[in-house]
Amino acid sequence: MIRLEQVTKLYPHRKEPALKQVSLKIPPGQFVYLTGPSGAGKTTLLRLLYGAELPSHGRVVVGGADLSRLAPGKLPLLRRRLGLVFQDFRLLPGRSVFENVALSLEVAGVARRTIERRVGEVLEQVKLGDMANAPADTLSGGEQQRVALARALAPGPDLILADEPTGNLDPDNALAMMRLLVGDYVGGATVLVATHDPTLLSLVRGARLVHLERGRLEEVG
Ligand SMILES: Nc1ncnc2c1ncn2[C@@H]1O[C@H](COP(=O)(O)OP(=O)(O)OP(=O)(O)O)[C@@H](O)[C@H]1O
Ligand SMILES: [Mg+2]
Known part of the structure; x- marks a missing residue:
């Protein structure tokens, strides 16, 4: 479903890459937490997955489509299979x-x-x-x-990308939110949740944990 191969992301006027040779495979239906301190590259990684940024090196493949080579006209089609949730709701x-x-x-x-x-x-x-x-x-x-x-969720996406979805919520609402991101509600979609809040991690048991530290990815469990 998701494959990053040796992905490096450099932003203009920045010496340090935001992502450094990141490789990651996520099979369909998996729930993954992406953790790491502020500035570690979490949002950058998500933005690469919905085509808002291009990798400087390496390949980003989502649902069989190579995002580094995708014709610009194809992006809207791909986006329809994605569900995006942000910290600031954007309603x-x-x-x-x-x-x-x-x-x-x-x-x-x-x-x-x-x-x-x-x-x-x-x-x-x-x-x-x-x-x-x-x-x-x-x-x-x-x-x-x-x-x-x-x-x-409405279009029945294959992939849900959530960037700090509980960042503006109190603990009760954060818990309610995380419960909605697992199980039957998401209809078998792959779910990737970026957060720098470690207290969230206990809310989804058995979730896969990948950690970013200054642009480098490590598998935690
Ligand atoms: N558009 C941009 N132009 C230049 N540098 C950027 C841009 N977006 C992000 N960066 C830099 O890339 C690095 C990673 O940023 P990113 O937003 O991916 O981190 P993050 O892990 O999401 O942090 P946070 O937890 O604060 O949201 C930071 O050093 C940031 O300053
Ligand atoms: Mg971020």
């Missing part, structure tokens, strides 16, 4: 919860009736079924993050 403030979640399906050209059914379904999963019509910016942080997750 459209003036729009309702329903509209925020429906957006990813509308972009994909899904029929209106299917959209209505699917949005209802994922909002039930994240326990926001009765808030569908509320403007997204009137929700609490924990609720907004669940909308962001519903939006990521």
Whole structure:
């Protein structure tokens, strides 16, 4: 599903690479924590996986597509198979919860009736079924993050990339969020969660742990 081969990422005007010869294989359906201190390269690694950055050296393969060679026109197709969750939610403030979640399906050209059914379904999963019509910016942080997750899950992605998804949540909401990122909710998707919060790690038992330290990757367990 995911393969990084000897990936090095250099940013302009930086002496030290953000990633140094990183190799990583993640099979379909695996749950992986990506840990490491601030500046270690976690966000950079995720950005390479959704095509927001190109590697300076090495190969990035996601779902069979080599992202370092992908024609620019193919990127939107690939993105539809990805669900992205960020620390700062990134919801459209003036729009309702329903509209925020429906957006990813509308972009994909899904029929209106299917959209209505699917949005209802994922909002039930994240326990926001009765808030569908509320403007997204009137929700609490924990609720907004669940909308962001519903939006990521709605198209039934093969891969979910979450960058500090609990960074703005209190411990109770963080726990609720992590519970939604495992098990039946994600429908067998591969899940990669970047975090520098070690307390999160105990929340998903048996998860694979990979650690970045100044751009170098090590397997922890
Ligand atoms: N667009 C950019 N241009 C130049 N340097 C960058 C850019 N983005 C990241 N970096 C640098 O690359 C390194 C890794 O950054 P990255 O954001 O991947 O770390 P991180 O592990 O996600 O950190 P945090 O836990 O603080 O989010 C840092 O030294 C950072 O300053
Ligand atoms: Mg980061």
